[in-house]
Amino acid sequence: MLKALWFLFRIELRLLLRRSQEWLYPLVFFLIVMTLFPIALSPQPQFLEKFIPGCVWIAALLASLLSIENIFFTDIEEGYLEQLLLSDISLALLILIKLSAQWLVTAVPLILLTPLLGVLFHLNLSVMFVLCVSLLVGTPILILIGSLGVALTLGLQQQGVLLGLLILPLLTPVLILGINIVLQMQAGLSILGPLAFLSGLCFLAITFLPWTIACTLRISLDD
Amino acid sequence: MHTKSILNAVNLSCFRQQTCLFKSLHFSLPAGTVLHIEGENGVGKSSLLRLLAGLASPASGEITWNQHAISDWRANYKENMHYIGHSNGIKLALTVTENLQVMARLALAKKPIIEPLLSSLQLQTHAQVQAKYLSAGQRRRLALAKLFLFPRPLWILDEPLTSLDEMSQTFFLARLKEHLALGGISIISSHYALILPDTDLKKLRLGAC
Numbered sequence: 383m384l385k386a387l388w389f390l391f392r393i394e395l396r397l398l399l400r401r402s403q404e405w406l407y408p409l410v411f412f413l414i415v416m417t418l419f420p421i422a423l424s425p426q427p428q429f430l431e432k433f434i435p436g437c438v439w440i441a442a443l444l445a446s447l448l449s450i451e452n453i454f455f456t457d458i459e460e461g462y463l464e465q466l467l468l469s470d471i472s473l474a475l476l477i478l479i480k481l482s483a484q485w486l487v488t489a490v491p492l493i494l495l496t497p498l499l500g501v502l503f504h505l506n507l508s509v510m511f512v513l514c515v516s517l518l519v520g521t522p523i524l525i526l527i528g529s530l531g532v533a534l535t536l537g538l539q540q541q542g543v544l545l546g547l548l549i550l551p552l553l554t555p556v557l558i559l560g561i562n563i564v565l566q567m568q569a570g571l572s573i574l575g576p577l578a579f580l581s582g583l584c585f586l587a588i589t590f591l592p593w594t595i596a597c598t599l600r601i602s603l604d605d
Numbered sequence: 606m607h608t609k610s611i612l613n614a615v616n617l618s619c620f621r622q623q624t625c626l627f628k629s630l631h632f633s634l635p636a637g638t639v640l641h642i643e644g645e646n647g648v649g650k651s652s653l654l655r656l657l658a659g660l661a662s663p664a665s666g667e668i669t670w671n672q673h674a675i676s677d678w679r680a681n682y683k684e685n686m687h688y689i690g691h692s693n694g695i696k697l698a699l700t701v702t703e704n705l706q707v708m709a710r711l712a713l714a715k716k717p718i719i720e721p722l723l724s725s726l727q728l729q730t731h732a733q734v735q736a737k738y739l740s741a742g743q744r745r746r747l748a749l750a751k752l753f754l755f756p757r758p759l760w761i762l763d764e765p766l767t768s769l770d771e772m773s774q775t776f777f778l779a780r781l782k783e784h785l786a787l788g789g790i791s792i793i794s795s796h797y798a799l800i801l802p803d804t805d806l807k808k809l810r811l812g813a814c
Contacts, residue, residue, distance in 0.1 A: 386710040393699065393707055400698050461692030464660060468683050469711040604661045 394483035450528035625814035644811035693748035
């Protein structure tokens with residue numbers, strides 16, 4: 383069983399890496415949005431130091447929305463989702479595997495890129511580190527809630543717009559907690575509170591959402 | 606050798622967007638029988654097969670496998686069934702070999718022995734080719750490979766003969782006959798006549814409700 387899961391995880395990774403647009407577009411999108419903020423707001427170092435962490439979070443949120451939109455698209459087109467549903471492994475586990483691969487390929491490069499942006503925007507080292515930690519804990523939630531939205535809007539026309547309307551409000555708490563971690567750090571306070579909250583949310587999402595997504599997909603295909 | 610199994614459908618009906626596709630459908634398929642579902646396009650053949658595979662639930666009626674309703678015994682039923690829909694269920698970005706491995710892993714089957722299967726399906730020269738570069742008939746053959754990769758008593762197949770050449774059709778029908786002789790059950794929708802001499806072939810013609 384574990385062997386099968388590990389194999390399927392590697393296959394999902396391979397699939398994502400073979401279609402470079404899956405991870406390259408969100409990453410480039412993230413970079414471009416990040417370069418727009420100083421142009422639109424102000425290039426002054428004191429200002430950037432204060433506001434760039436929030437901008438990183440918003441850009442990461444939008445990039446994850448972009449990468450998640452088509453997550454089940456080819457699987458449905460190719461009839462592969464039906465085969466997952468009929469598999470002897472529970473669908474929730476298969477979803478968890480798929481989303482872990484998705485996170486590794488789309489969110490991790492973005493987190494790795496953040497220190498580079500930090501240097502560009504005059505962030506100090508500790509703030510940069512805390513920002514990365516907050517993204518590390520926060521991005522799995524973005525992907526899980528995002529794919530729940532995709533599963534709910536499956537087969538609808540204008541799915542993209544509705545998806546945004548549906549999940550952006552749900553992602554607000556994640557954004558608030560994520561930014562709060564960095565703000566506390568900058569104010570010289572302990573970051574443990576918001577970090578514990580965000581980690582709690584993350585574990586809650588990892589525990590319950592794959593199962594919810596599996597149920598939603600089963601209902602969406604029952605038609 | 607499969608143990609004696611039986612699939613029953615009682616009073617099945619199916620609606621789609623408020624229109625009735627079929628209603629009060631009854632049939633009973635003991636071991637060794639094949640059900641050929643016929644009918645024009647859009648008459649509900651694929652919908653019926655999806656009901657039988659447990660992917661959709663009927664508006665009324667019940668499907669039982671060895672006297673257990675499949676909605677209650679889903680895990681057990683899944684282990685006994687192969688379903689291949691009209692979209693093949695293979696990942697086009699994976700190679701032929703990778704696709705076969707995924708099929709086996711999803712079924713928690715043993716590490717598959719792939720080479721002889723590929724040569725009997727005439728895909729041996731394409732083992733490392735991504736499925737998107739295969740022709741429609743080759744993709745169909747790859748999808749059907751699942752049936753022979755690990756044996757299961759019930760086959761539910763949506764148009765398995767479409768886009769296969771004559772030789773592959775003959776090969777498939779021969780394997781189907783072996784499957785039935787071993788006590789398997791098969792439900793097949795097809796626009797082609799199924800030429801299966803000396804087998805228990807039932808026909809079901811779906812028409813207007």
